[in-house]
Amino acid sequence: MADEIQELTGIAAASCYQCGKCSAGCPMVGEMDFGPHKIMRLLQLGRGEKLFEDESIWLCLTCETCTARCPNQCDPARVIDGLREIAIRRFDTKAPKRISAFRRSFLDQIRRNGRLFEFGLVLDYKLKSGDLFSDVTSAPAMFLRGKLALSPRRIKGIRDVRRIFDACLESGEES
Amino acid sequence: MRLGYYPGCSLHATARDFDESFRAVAGPLGIDLVEIEDWACCGATAAHNTNRLLSIALPARTLALAQEQGFDAVLAPCAACYNRLATARHAMEQDPELKEQIVGILKRPAFTNQVRVISVVELLRDMAATIKEKVVQPLADMKVACYYGCLLVRPHEVTGFDDDEDPRSMEEVVKATGASPVMWEKRLECCGGGFSLSRTASVVRLGRAILEDARKAGAQVMVLACPMCHNNLDFRQKAISKYREEPVGMPILYVTELLGLALGLAPRDLGLHRHYVSPQPVIEQVAAATRSLAGGEQPAALPAPPREEA
Amino acid sequence: MARIGVFVCHCGENISRTVDTAAVAQALGEMPGVAHSTDYKYMCSDPGQSLIQAAIAEQKLDGVVVAACSPHMHEKTFRRAAANAGLNPFLCEMANIREQCSWIHDDREAATAKAIDLVRMIVEKVKHNQPLQPIHIPVTRRALVIGGGIAGIQAALDIADGGCEVVLVEKEPSIGGHMSQLSETFPTLDCSQCILTPRMVEVYQHPRIKLLSYSEVESLEGFIGNFKVTIRQKARFVDESKCNGCGDCTKKCPQKKIPSEFDAGLGTRTAIFVPFPQAVPNIPVIDRANCLLFKGRAKGKKKDVCGICARTCTRGAIDYDQEDRLVTEEVGAIVVATGYQLYTIGKIQPKEYLRGYGEYGYGEIPDVIDGLQFERLASASGPTAGEIRRPSDGKVPKTVVFLQCIGSRDPAKGIEYCSKICCMYVAKHTMLYQHKVHDGQAVVFFMDVRAGGKGYDEFTRRAMNEGALYLRGRVSKMYRDGEVIKVVGYDTLSGEQIVLDADMVVLATAMMPQLGIESLAQTLSVSYDQYGFINEAHPKLRPVETNTAGVFVAGACQAPRDIPDSVAMASAAASKILSLFSNAELSREPMVxxxxxxxxxxxxxxxxxxxxxxxxxxxxxxxxxxxxxxxxxxxxxxxxxxxxxxxxxxxxxxxxxxxxxxxxxxxxxxxxx
Known part of the structure; x- marks a missing residue:
């Protein structure tokens, strides 16, 4: 796994000396079983597979605090992105359902219209996640503020966007 | 330098106020805002969480369009779009093979990756002197917490326009309006970003710490330049306040909105009526300062914000 | 026709692994002018050398080429062997087929072909070699020591005690260096000044040591045994021959609030000052930048604004018109012992490659101090008379957090090396603190405890047993929160994020060479590494020599060093110099x-x-x-x-x-x- 990550991200897990500065500053570490330094450690131990059985990597917000302060320029945020990419490629993610649904709905929107249609995103997300009721009451307030458009607008170069998706992802990979 | 305006998806919807306020201040400041034609979404968090190539190819298309349309730089007000565009540009600059791969995917052989990417904060900081001249309603004594979050200054190799641990750009803009930036600790902490819908509890936890720290530092208002942060701190402020004895009551303004007030623009033209936490106290303070300056004249008041359900 | 012998070395497997040494020997044997060609496993070994010597005698060789390692390694060995066999040593040369061939190539065939070419080149060269004779030069038996810290003091005393004269140059007003600032020393907790000041006095009173304090080396000419050094004696504005060190002038000086360098900015001094009571020499210096009189003169005032010190002095020792003086000294050898300075975490850094710690507030948070400042707080002669009180409000801190590896081992901040002494002095600090503040808690954030040395690990264990809490991890962020400093860290051993409220934070900042060492090194023509540490001639076998003959190095200007290391190096340099001085003249290679x-x-x-x-x-x-x-x-x-x-x-x-x-x-x- 460490080799695969190095191939994908150019980052050698071995360059981490486990100082824990990444986890010290991580806003999500309290919610994760494997904070950033443990992720690096599992890669060093050749036990990266363990990360695919757990939701920790999906809780990273990519705030890059770890990366900014890493003394060894290990870039844990990039490593975590790499792990997520591998997990998706294997169609094997243990992401929390809602986080996964949001990500998929988001990409569907872009593939469909070239841009994000936020109302559509919310509807699609609700269907995908089954999280039907939260925030429903705030929708009217959003409309009142003119913050939600009701119909999507598709860009002219939508073929470009679809070609990009097809070139980057294997069929159906994003979902 | 010819700037290509890249509003991104948010500024066409949930962050309309950011777009409106930016367009409103652009005129007085002499910024020529020409929107890049047929831009696409930057891919945001969803793309880079899924596939690196996708997260670079999507913004690269916009950079290529900007080049074709004769722009020297892309101006992305949304911090998330800015970060994704700048990251794509940086990645292709560092790795010529990657750039060639992207050119192949885009089928745009003329793309050279020369177009720069700049954030609204960088743009306004460099215009601080002009802003100072154009301010008609100096926001005297207003205590402002500048909130950077993650995406404006990290990673430093990509953003680079300010110190990533001790940035001062937004403070310089705020100072130019006559307001007083307060120094506080959580201005670089993450607000929970894209988890607003999918992991609201985390967003509430993180947002609360940020808002309370700004409050503790004496801020009356917070300014920022990121629609995600705005959503998490303004829209979600009600949820954040739920676990407190009293609401936080911190108006969250886009930096362009605060600037608009200082330039004497009408609150409505700046989109302030679209906020959840009422910016009324801020507007009243501006009004009061103006009254004391001009001697009595009342500025146009903001209509009451729409009533919220439940 | 020349009769050259070629000797190809396997260097164990170092060469033969990649180069077919037998093929090289064979190919060279066929070359015109080569009378003898062979290969052997270890040419530098005794049998290897005998092989060469036998061939010289038997084959009547008039030139020798040893194809082996770099001439830096063994040229001397083989030339001596050739000389012992009656051949002029300069008719023996080496072809480097190890560093420049076998070590850097994988393809055996191509490497063998390259090795053959390299050896052929040297064979052709040797055909034109002429016998040469070493050059003899006289030696001035007098040494210059640059830097009056513990390393310089030790080197000066050892050389002087060995019967040779020493010129000791110190840029500060007093000798003593950083050791004079320390409270107690690890691992014995004996008082630093108690063991140092007798040595300082010894230097001052030694008949063979000439002390030039407040002086700097300006330029250098000459070569080993025959250096001529120009030294700038900076104007003290106090006549050393008249001053008796009574101290009346310093008491009367109206400028009293100048941050004291000796107290690491925590105490104050006057504009005319002696850095500390035991200073050697005990002669004050006027700090021009802060003196009212000089400030007035700089502004062009016609009449002097002050002059109290001159009026106070009963011996007429104050001389406002004194100027820098250049003196020249002739010496035969030099010791560089300029010591170290500490890295600081500020935004503005003295070198391009260094970065500060924005996450720790770039040094702007009060009560975040460095190790030397803590030494001054803990020292009986310090600004708090040895009580641990924090600088901001003078309160006794109840929780003190110590952060190790600040700057050190942090490539992102520009320094990759370990500063070596911090683990030890942090352990010492926790003990000093807890001995003085009985209800205080010392917390240490560390990455590793590196305590190799006699009694060292026992010492750090003692610190832990005496109550210091050691947490394994780096701190991500520090910020001021009212009266306390929030320290956001992580303990990788328990796997917990930790946020502490500290009353004071002590940073174990990296040891760096003194600023400006590069220009001194250039003056002395010695090489230095990317950080400015002076390079030793060989990391194992010539640790106190530099690449310039006659210039030696001791102490922390060569690498991070503690006191015992510095003293050992200084004595080693002194003994090298005494051995150099034991000959009336020395011979050098005739490559001129x-x-x-x-x-x-x-x-x-x-x-x-x-x-x-x-x-x-x-x-x-x-x-x-x-x-x-x-x-x-x-x-x-x-x-x-x-x-x-x-x-x-x-x-x-x-x-x-x-x-x-x-x-x-x-x-x-x-x-x-």
């Missing part, structure tokens, strides 16, 4: 340039390009004494044999012995033949 007086036109291009100032002008006169021409001449003592003059000379009148045009061109031609 020679001018052909018949063809030299006196254009002096050579003089302009020579980095070492080795070219002199010589008048050529006829028998009647009429000047015919002025030509160049090489000072054999100064010439370093770089060959730049040879490459520059338009009339081809200068040649470097051992590297003549004939030798070099034949070597080059060999690969095209």
């Amino acid at each position: 340039a020679h001018v052909n007086p018949a063809t030299c036109t006196g254009c002096f291009h050579c003089e302009r390009v020579c980095h070492f100032g080795a070219i002199q002008r010589k008048e050529v006169r006829d028998r009647q004494g009429n000047l015919i021409k002025v030509i160049a001449e090489v000072n054999e003592g100064v010439c370093q044999g770089c060959g730049t003059c040879q490459a520059t000379c338009p009339s081809k009148s200068i040649e470097l012995a051992g590297f003549t045009d004939a030798q070099v061109f034949s070597a080059i031609n060999a690969i095209f033949a």
Whole structure:
């Protein structure tokens, strides 16, 4: 796994000396079983597979605090992105359902219209996640503020966007 | 330098106020805002969480369009779009093979990756002197917490326009309006970003710490330049306040909105009526300062914000 | 026809793993002029050398080429072997087929072919070698020691006690260095000043040590055994011959709020000052930048604004018009012992590659101090008279957090090395603190505890047993929160994020060489590493020599060093120098340039390009004494044999012995033949 990550991200897990500065500053570490330094450690131990059985990597917000302060320029945020990419490629993610649904709905929107249609995103997300009721009451307030458009607008170069998706992802990979 | 305006998806919807306020201040400041034609979404968090190539190819298309349309730089007000565009540009600059791969995917052989990417904060900081001249309603004594979050200054190799641990750009803009930036600790902490819908509890936890720290530092208002942060701190402020004895009551303004007030623009033209936490106290303070300056004249008041359900 | 012997070394497997040494020997054996060619496992071993010596005798060789490692490693070995067999040593040369071939290539066939070429080149060169004789030069038995910290003091005393004179140059007003600032020393907790000050006094009173304090080396000429050094004695504005050190002037000085360098900014001093009570020499200095009189003069005031010190002095020792003085000293050897300074975490850094710690507030948070500042707080002679009180409000801190590896081992901040001493002094600090503040809690964030040394690990264990809490991890962020400092860290051993409220934070910041060491090193022609640490000549076998003969190094200017290490290095350098001084003259290699007086036109291009100032002008006169021409001449003592003059000379009148045009061109031609 460490080799695969190095191939994908150019980052050698071995360059981490486990100082824990990444986890010290991580806003999500309290919610994760494997904070950033443990992720690096599992890669060093050749036990990266363990990360695919757990939701920790999906809780990273990519705030890059770890990366900014890493003394060894290990870039844990990039490593975590790499792990997520591998997990998706294997169609094997243990992401929390809602986080996964949001990500998929988001990409569907872009593939469909070239841009994000936020109302559509919310509807699609609700269907995908089954999280039907939260925030429903705030929708009217959003409309009142003119913050939600009701119909999507598709860009002219939508073929470009679809070609990009097809070139980057294997069929159906994003979902 | 010819700037290509890249509003991104948010500024066409949930962050309309950011777009409106930016367009409103652009005129007085002499910024020529020409929107890049047929831009696409930057891919945001969803793309880079899924596939690196996708997260670079999507913004690269916009950079290529900007080049074709004769722009020297892309101006992305949304911090998330800015970060994704700048990251794509940086990645292709560092790795010529990657750039060639992207050119192949885009089928745009003329793309050279020369177009720069700049954030609204960088743009306004460099215009601080002009802003100072154009301010008609100096926001005297207003205590402002500048909130950077993650995406404006990290990673430093990509953003680079300010110190990533001790940035001062937004403070310089705020100072130019006559307001007083307060120094506080959580201005670089993450607000929970894209988890607003999918992991609201985390967003509430993180947002609360940020808002309370700004409050503790004496801020009356917070300014920022990121629609995600705005959503998490303004829209979600009600949820954040739920676990407190009293609401936080911190108006969250886009930096362009605060600037608009200082330039004497009408609150409505700046989109302030679209906020959840009422910016009324801020507007009243501006009004009061103006009254004391001009001697009595009342500025146009903001209509009451729409009533919220439940 | 030449009769050259070629000896190809396997270097164990170092060479033979990649190069077919037998094939090299065979190919060379077929070369014209090669009378003998063979290979052997360890040519530098005794049997290997005997092999060469036997061949010289039996084959009547007139030249030897050893194809092995770099000449830096074994040229001396093989030349000595050749000399013992009766061959002029300079007819023996090495072809480097290890560093420049086997170590850097994988393809055995290509590497073998390259090795053959390399050896052929040297064979062609040796065909043109001439027998040379070593040059003998006299030695001035007098040493210069630069830096008056513990390393410089030790070196000066050892050399002087060995019977030779020493000039000790210290840039500060007093000797003593950083050790004089320390409270107690690890691992014995004995008082630093108690063991240091007797040595300082000894230096001052030693009949063979000339102390030049408040002085700096300005320039250097010459070479081993024959250096001429120019030293700037900075104006003290106090006449050393008149001052008796009574201290009345410093008591009366009206400028009292100047941050004291000796107290690391935590205490104050006056504008005319002695850095600390036990200073040697105990003679004050006027700090021009802060003195009212000098500030007035700088502003162009006609009448002096102050002058209290001069009026106070009963001996008339104050001299406001004193100027810097340049003195020259002749010495035969030099010790560089300029010590260290601490890295600081500020936004503005003295070097391009360094970064500050924005996440720790760039040094702007009050009560975040460094290790030397803590030493001053803990020292009985310090600004708090040894009570641990934090600088901001003088309160006794109840929780003190110590952060190790600040700057050190942090490539992102520009320093990759371990500063070596911090683990030990942090352990010491926790003990000093907890001994003084009984209800205080010391917390240490560490990455590793590196305590190799006699009694060292026991010492750090003692710190933990006495109550210091050690947390394994780096701190991500620090910020001020009211009266306390929030320290956001992580303990990787328990796997917990930890946020502490500290009353004071002590940073164990990295040890760096003194600023400006690069220019001193250039003055002395010694090399230094990327951080400015002076390079030793060999990391294992020549640890106190530099790459310039006659210049030695001791203490923390070579690498992070603690007191015992620095003292050991200083004594080692002193013993090297005493051994150098034990001979009336020394011999050096004859690889120097020679001018052909018949063809030299006196254009002096050579003089302009020579980095070492080795070219002199010589008048050529006829028998009647009429000047015919002025030509160049090489000072054999100064010439370093770089060959730049040879490459520059338009009339081809200068040649470097051992590297003549004939030798070099034949070597080059060999690969095209």
